Amino acid sequence: MIAYLLIKLSDWIEHAEQDRRDAYIAMAKDLAEIERRMVHLDANA
Template identity: 45%
Template sequence: MFAYLLEKLSNWLETAERQRRETYLASSADIVQLEQRLRSLESHGYSL
């Protein structure tokens, strides 16, 4: 039971993180800013 809850929590957190990243990328003003944000995420992880 504990493993099941842990897995569900993990899935929920992954989904929330993916949505935050997509929102962050979608708010880019232009392609240059989008590319900068993508590079930033690849090298440093998510940060605003």
């Protein structure tokens, strides 16, 4: 039971992090800024 909860919690955290990254990239105003943000996220991963 504990293992199941830990897996579900991990999945939820991963999904929330991906949503946060998507929102950060979506706020970019042009293609160059999208690329900068993607590089920034990759460098900090």
